[in-house]
Amino acid sequence: MKHSPLPASSQLLRFGVIGVVVTGLAAGFAWTAGWVGPQRLSAQAFVDRFEENGGVHPGYRRAHAKGLCVSGWFESSGAAAGLSTAEVFQPGRLPVLARLSIGSGSPHTPDIASPVRSLALLIEQSNGEQWRTAMNTPPVLPVGTPEAFFEQVGAMRPDPATGKPDPATMQAFFAKHPESASFLRWAASNQPSSSFATTRYHGIHAFNLIAADGSIQPVRWALQPLAEAEPLQPDGDPNQLQQEFSARLAQQPARWQLLLTLAEPDDPVADSSQAWPAERAQLEAGVVVIERAEAQLGGACQDVNFDPLVLPSGIQASADPILRARSSAYAESFRRRTREGAPQAAAQPEQGAKP
Amino acid sequence: MSRPQIFPWPLRLLHWLMAVALLGMLFVGVGMVASVEGSQPTLVAWHKSLGVVLLALVCLRLVLRLLLPTPPLPADMPGVQKLAAHASHWLLYALMFAQPLVGWAMQSAAGYPLVLFGQWPLPALLAENAGHYSLLREAHAWLAYTLFATILLHLAAGLYHGLIRRDGVLEAMLGKQRPL
Numbered sequence: 001m002k003h004s005p006l007p008a009s010s011q012l013l014r015f016g017v018i019g020v021v022v023t024g025l026a027a028g029f030a031w032t033a034g035w036v037g038p039q040r041l042s043a044q045a046f047v048d049r050f051e052e053n054g055g056v057h058p059g060y061r062r063a064h065a066k067g068l069c070v071s072g073w074f075e076s077s078g079a080a081a082g083l084s085t086a087e088v089f090q091p092g093r094l095p096v097l098a099r100l101s102i103g104s105g106s107p108h109t110p111d112i113a114s115p116v117r118s119l120a121l122l123i124e125q126s127n128g129e130q131w132r133t134a135m136n137t138p139p140v141l142p143v144g145t146p147e148a149f150f151e152q153v154g155a156m157r158p159d160p161a162t163g164k165p166d167p168a169t170m171q172a173f174f175a176k177h178p179e180s181a182s183f184l185r186w187a188a189s190n191q192p193s194s195s196f197a198t199t200r201y202h203g204i205h206a207f208n209l210i211a212a213d214g215s216i217q218p219v220r221w222a223l224q225p226l227a228e229a230e231p232l233q234p235d236g237d238p239n240q241l242q243q244e245f246s247a248r249l250a251q252q253p254a255r256w257q258l259l260l261t262l263a264e265p266d267d268p269v270a271d272s273s274q275a276w277p278a279e280r281a282q283l284e285a286g287v288v289v290i291e292r293a294e295a296q297l298g299g300a301c302q303d304v305n306f307d308p309l310v311l312p313s314g315i316q317a318s319a320d321p322i323l324r325a326r327s328s329a330y331a332e333s334f335r336r337r338t339r340e341g342a343p344q345a346a347a348q349p350e351q352g353a354k355p
Numbered sequence: 356m357s358r359p360q361i362f363p364w365p366l367r368l369l370h371w372l373m374a375v376a377l378l379g380m381l382f383v384g385v386g387m388v389a390s391v392e393g394s395q396p397t398l399v400a401w402h403k404s405l406g407v408v409l410l411a412l413v414c415l416r417l418v419l420r421l422l423l424p425t426p427p428l429p430a431d432m433p434g435v436q437k438l439a440a441h442a443s444h445w446l447l448y449a450l451m452f453a454q455p456l457v458g459w460a461m462q463s464a465a466g467y468p469l470v471l472f473g474q475w476p477l478p479a480l481l482a483e484n485a486g487h488y489s490l491l492r493e494a495h496a497w498l499a500y501t502l503f504a505t506i507l508l509h510l511a512a513g514l515y516h517g518l519i520r521r522d523g524v525l526e527a528m529l530g531k532q533r534p535l
């Protein structure tokens with residue numbers, strides 16, 4: 001079986017070949033991971049930027065850090081059953097685990113100091129599939145690409161003197177991004193209400209509903225409150241909205257109608273900065289009913305990552321690039337906070353409403 | 356018992372299939388955790404389903420490896436090298452089991468549903484627990500780096516046999532019968 005020995009020079013050459021193959025693979029791996037090579041926009045860079053703005057609060061979400069765990073159910077009307085095979089849209093009732101929050105990256109921000117409020121839902125189907133969605137008050141985003149969104153988060157860095165974003169920087173950002181017009185119109189007309197329960201929340205991105213015959217209908221969803229809104233009256237309590245919500249639940253549950261807006265063929269379905277024409281058809285897909293609230297620390301929503309791409313079959317992500325970038329940023333935030341462990345409730349006395 | 360010169364074809368097929376798939380999984384894995392490209396969600400979905408398929412394949416492979424006759428290492432190989440060869444092969448098997456199991460378990464611990472190829476819901480391996488998720492998530496990364504390093508070593512050793520020692524070890528997996 002023995003070969004005659006190789007001459008030293010060709011042995012050296014062959015060792016060289018082996019070396020090149022192995023180091024080439026290793027270098028390709030490091031490049032793919034982003035450890036070497038050009039700086040690319042990454043999930044880690046996004047979360048770093050959130051941390052620069054809101055500070056690092058171990059164990060808390062890197063965005064929407066302050067919130068309240070709530071739960072109830074979704075009563076589907078079946079109105080969207082013809083558009084999507086997902087069980088959530090068939091007539092019937094499914095349990096809901098949800099979280100109400102404000103937009104800030106710090107768990108210590110007063111409830112009414114943040115212009116953005118959010119409602120995130122997790123609806124579990126009987127086959128184990130889930131629909132997770134994280135909704136915000138604005139119906140559109142100021143910009144439509146992850147790169148521009150990254151720039152926006154940078155422009156929102158709080159000025160150390162005021163603790164707020166620098167208005168001149170924000171203005172310059174919006175001027176550079178005329179696609180923000182739709183968002184700015186909303187921001188100018190938005191009247192914050194006195195309650196999480198009377199706030200309208202938007203899914204912002206388009207999603208595709210898949211019918212039994214395979215046909216695709218892009219939609220945007222929103223939760224329209226069923227209770228009458230009243231204007232916000234600041235009462236000095238940093239947890240004003242959480243307190244109000246818990247007190248309200250002692251009287252009656254909070255309810256929202258789930259509205260699906262149906263896109264027409266030429267509507268922008270891959271750009272969350274662009275609104276659709278107001279006359280688009282809407283479906284009342286069902287009612288979200290929330291009847292219990294608990295502090296997030298130790299609450300059922302604390303360890304839930306409301307990744308908007310956890311979808312049941314029958315609902316799919318659209319091509320919206322910001323929607324598609326969200327999942328990996330959420331995963332990175334979840335990885336960091338679970339590595340730190342849950343924050344201690346006693347160390348955060350101002351956190352959360354009494355259940 | 357007479358041992359063959361080359362690996363039986365089912366083991367060769369599984370070896371090369373899994374070699375390509377595992378390298379693909381490793382590259383896609385480290386790429387997708389950083390990526391904010393539009394392809395990212397699709398890559399993650401494929402990563403999970405293909406990972407579960409690889410778990411099934413390594414089970415099959417282990418059974419075949421224990422049942423089918425395999426060629427011996429060359430008699431003139433130094434003892435340390437033989438030991439290193441055997442140890443690294445069983446390390447590779449251990450990692451090929453652990454890596455997808457940890458991936459699946461970390462999905463369960465985070466409370467994410469796992470639906471194979473968007474069609475077949477799989478059961479959770481563990482109860483939801485954020486602390487367990489975190490340990491498994493870090494393990495999925497470190498086991499992956501260890502697997503990649505072991506694969507590189509294994510590749511270097513295979514090429515050393517094929518190009519330098521030229522002792523038939525590489526040919527045994529390539530399936531080249533040598534004249535007796």
Ligand code: HEM
Nearest residue numbers: 331380381384385388403406407409454455458459496499
């Ligand atoms: C042999 C099979 C597998 C290999 C070689 C592999 C490899 C990898 C690698 C290299 C990473 C990147 C780790 C990092 O850089 O942090 C990764 C991430 C990941 N893997 Fe796997 N994996 C395998 C199986 C699985 C399975 C079976 C699942 C789930 C069912 C899974 C789910 C995931 C997920 C979700 C991530 C991303 C986690 C995050 O974004 O936080 N993997 N995998």
